[in-house]
Amino acid sequence: MRNRRIFGLIAVAAVALLALGATWLWRRSGTDQFVTATVAKSDLVRSIAATGAVNPVTTVQVGTYVSGPIQEISCDFNTKVAAGQRCALIDPRPYQIALDQARANLIAAQAQLDKDRASLEYARSVHENDRGLVEQGVVSKETADNDRSAYEQARATVALDEATIAQRKSALDAAQVNLDYTDIVSPVDGVVVSRNVDVGQTVAASFQTPTLFLIAQDLTQMQVDASVSESDIGGVKMGQKASFTVEAYAGRTFEGRVSQLRQAPITVQNVVTYDVVIAVANPDLSLLPGMTANVHIVTEEHPEVLAVPLLALRFHPHGAASGPDGEPADGAKRVWVLRDGAPEPVSVQVGIDDGTSIEVTGGELKPGDQVIVDRAGERESKGARRSPFPI
Secondary structure: OHHHHHHHHHHHHHHHHHHHHHHHHHHHHHHOOEEEEEOEEEEEEEEEEEEEEEEEOOEEEEEOOOOEEEEEEOOOOOOEEOOOOEEEEEOOHHHHHHHHHHHHHHHHHHHHHHHHHHHHHHHHHHHHHHHHHHHHOOOOHHHHHHHHHHHHHHHHHHHHHHHHHHHHHHHHHHHHHHHHHOEEEOOOOEEEEEEOOOOOOEEOOOOOOOEEEEEEOOOOEEEEEEEEEOOOHHHOOOOOEEEEEEOOOOOOOEEEEEEEEEEEEEEEOOEEEEEEEEEEEOOOOOOOOOOEEEEEEEEEEEEEEEEEEOHHHHOOOOOOOOOHHHOOOOOOEEEEEEEOOEEEEEEEEEEEEOOOEEEEEEEOOOOOOEEEEEEHHHHHHOOOOOOOOOO
16 A cells, blocks of 8 residues: 555656646747848838828909998809909999099099199290390380280299199099909919808908909919928938828828928927928819828938848847847847848847848848847747636
């Protein structure tokens, strides 16, 4: 009985040792399992993100220089208009009356000029006759002086009449201009995107010109006014490619190019941004003024370059130094390549990254190498952890 008990204890101990050894071997083999990625050539694009608004390239505000009630409206929202086409009419009657009055004043001034010219001609004739009559003693010197004075006065009167006529002509022209301004016309070819008046409404242009219509000159050519932060503006250059999306068209991407970089800063709550204008074609008129755009501006583009995942730069095997002490002394980076089932360090020089992959500009990596990005066991542990206790 005692021998059986001893053999039983030995058997239990042996099973325990075998289980412990199997567990150690399983864990040991688990540390040798890595997640790798194949080194290959790809196109790397670095871009910056910004938000903005879609706007017409040219927008014209149509206002009025005269005051009065709106008598007629010929243009509504989305109306296509041509340059010179009437959009609205302000009651022209007061301005027509003013024009008629100015014309009558001019006619009266011209009649007065004709009358005074006749008087001038008579005074000139008398004055010239007095010269010979004074020498003959027929007319006294005093009479001749009075006639000369009358002649000079007649000349001054005619000059005053001519100045008055010039003033009346200017007043007539001004009255004509005011009458013409009652006819509100479009200055450009385009589309009415906003109408701010109705028939019967009185507009007053005494202090500030009111805006009656907003006309977009060409909706087939649009622009995005994007706000770029000061930390990103250094990478933006004229002519760079840009893409953007709008909420109205899910899954559709619009393409454009940077056409203008405005240097005036915009500061809101101590945050400085700059306005970057992106030109975009809109042949199907799908883009509408005011749409919010989520913009990506391509600042660098390197096609067909050797690239590795960014995770490869962060991987360090157990026992390898991490941080600055674990990097090569020449400023290069270190990745680990799986060769013969074991990780091997390789020094590389790197370039731009797109947030997922990074360019390899130098080193001993070649296409087809397997770079280690993680450990298989650790990647599984980073996922959702399940409770060991069933619910």
